[in-house]
Amino acid sequence: MSTTSYDPVTFDIIQNGLEAVADEMFAAQRKTSMSAIIYEVLDLGTGICDAQGEIAASGAGIPAFVGVLDKAVKRMIEKHPVETIKPGDLFASNDPYWGGVTHLNDMILAMPVFAEGRIVAWTANIAHWNDVGGNVPGSMSSEATEIYQEGIRIPAVKLIDAGVPNQAVFDILYVNTRLPDFLRGDLWAGIAGVRIGEKRILEMIEKYGSDTFTAAIADFMDLGERRARAALATIKKGIYPFEEEQDDGTIHKIVIEITDDAFIIDLRDNPDQKGSSNSSREGIEISAQLAFKAFTDTQAPGNGGFFRPLQLLTRPGSVFHVVEPGALGYYSEVEIRVFDLILRCLAHHFPGVLPAGNFASICGTVIGGKHPDTGRHYTIVEPQLGGWGAQQGRDGNSAIFSGFHGDTFNCPAEVAEARYGLNVDELALNADKGGDGAWRGGKGISVRYRVRADDNFLSVGYTRSRIPPWGQNGGNDGSPNYVEVLRPGKDVERYSFATNVPLSKGDVVHVVTGVGGGFGKPSERTEAAVRRDLRNGYIDAETAAKVYNVTI
Known part of the structure; x- marks a missing residue:
């Protein structure tokens, strides 16, 4: 040695x-x-x-x-x-x-x-x-x-x-x-x-x-600690509160305090734990760590030393600090809501530093049942892509996983069709309107899964299903995430959270993820950029005329 x-x-x-x-x-x-x-x-x-x-x-x-x-x-x-x-x-x-x-x-x-x-x-x-x-x-x-x-x-x-x-x-x-x-x-x-x-x-x-x-x-x-403290030294000190309405009407509240030595995130004043949409305190700590790093120094090593200046305050028994025997099946939607809440708070108090809101949901989609070819039980668990928010000088990315979800991929249609009991009829950019601005939000996606056998099921957990991604600096809000079940000859069923929705042969599960928020006033977008959007199918002629004042 x-x-x-x-x-x-x-x-x-x-x-x-x-x-x-x-x-x-x-x-x-x-x-x-x-x-x-x-x-x-x-x-x-x-x-x-x-x-x-x-x-x-x-x-x-x-x-x-x-x-x-x-x-x-x-x-x-x-x-x-x-x-x-x-x-x-x-x-x-x-x-x-x-x-x-x-x-x-x-x-x-x-x-x-x-x-x-x-x-x-x-x-x-x-x-x-x-x-x-x-x-x-x-x-x-x-x-x-x-x-x-x-x-x-x-x-x-x-x-x-x-x-x-x-x-x-x-x-x-x-x-x-x-x-x-x-x-x-x-x-x-x-x-x-x-x-x-x-x-x-x-x-x-x-x-x-x-x-x-x-x-x-x-x-x-x-x-890691030196890099974090060096970044902290450049940030304006103060106390920064914010609150945001959620899809179910509850209010999530946050107070961020930045001192010479610490970055303190206070989440104690929040709703009690309920159902399966809760997170452990450690899970919320991860959300805080990711947001802290994104705001301070993205290039520094993300090790234990980097997070030494970060402090998190939670209340046991709350949605952000579940106590036993609370359920946590959809913890991910709680954590991503906190991650997004922290970023939105910082974007509000530090204008222009962070992009507008993104679709900000894992959009977990579970489909399963008996495979029509093998007779064996199958279950597909599929997170979804979505639109990112725009920022100063740049349009938002389209069809990307959330930053919280990281370096992951969607399941290719060929693999899904070979391994699971369904067909993938469509994977396209979401045509829903929203996210207009001097720089526009990225597009979400539209996916259609066609079920190949009876006695299948659907379970989903989507947030930002009512409250869309937020625009910034005069940019328009984006569009929400949702799931539709399309049954031949029947009315469309729309879901955000659901468990064991029955599916039959020929039914279509239609996944739609949100358009990201826009940045800057739409009137400030260049005519050349608007015409490029028209050619690429990101907007239609009506939006070009009414929102951007550009006629064909």
Whole structure:
């Protein structure tokens, strides 16, 4: 083993190496998973934590998922004293009350990395499993009132003990799902991911030494903190309140206080927890971390050190700090509402710094039933693309996942048709009006899934279904997100939250996601840009004439 070195070049190599390891973990898990929600949509996240559980490096995938990993590992360490943890151990948790943070569909796997008889790091990942039991297929019910209704709970348990699988836990998982083959494949893909991470870290330690390795992680954390505090120093200090009406008429309130030493987000004055649209306190912390980083320094390392100046205040028993046994099936819509609320508050008090509002919903769409060709149960879990808000000098992006959802993809029509019992009749830009401005909001999408068999079902959870994405600096608001069920010869049914809506052969599920908000007054948009929009089909002649005063 080489001698200990603390030079900055070595530190930089190790720090970049950690990010490369996290990316390799991501690739291994993606390539070996069974479910399209993982290998196509990339509904997963990977990362490396230090010995204490602080996030040190992250791979590709969903930023909100990477933010789970440190919180889960810390809870595992809390439950399992360090002296009881051995090389080859592997832990699992999906329980929001035991470090799972999100909902029961999202399984976290974490593995300690030992060197010279001590833990020097943890490798960890998280991925969405299509079904973990509960009272509805897909395990996500807008009608749930308790977590007991949502599926199997794995409370930070030791899944593998010194390299030996705890078969009882594996068996419990396999019999508590409607899709056991997929669960088994996705589970072992996750195990492969954390094990390849352990292998690569040990190779790094063999080359540089464990002391240098741990010192490099500590230095990386300090760099993150320095970057955050440097950005904080440039921001105007003050207290910034804001409130926003939600689709159901409730009011979400926030107060942001920026001081010389801290960025404080106060969410205590908010509604009580209710139904399945709640989030754990740790989940809201992730929303705060993502917004804090987006507002301060997007290029800095997103490690535990960067978030040291951030403080979050919540009230137990509220929608933003659920207490047991509250349900969390649609936690993601609560977290993305907070993420958007923080950004909207900052955009209001710091005009021009942030873009206008985006469609800001995961738009989770679950369709399932008996496959018409195989007779086996299938479940498709599909987040949706949407329109982003415009900003000074730039139109919003069209058909992109929300920033909260991150570096993910839609499931290709060919894969959806091959794996699931439906046809994809359309994937197009949303023709709904909205988002006009000097720079216009990006377009959402229109997707039509045609069901191929009877006795299928639809479950959805969409926000911004009534309150559209907000315009900025005189720009117009965008358009809402919604789902329609089109049945031959019957009236159109429109949904935002629904569970187990029956579907029959020939029915069409029509997904429509929002247009982003506009930036600047529409009268300030150039005629050339308006005519380009007309040629590209972003607006029609009526909008060009009435909104932009441009006639054909």
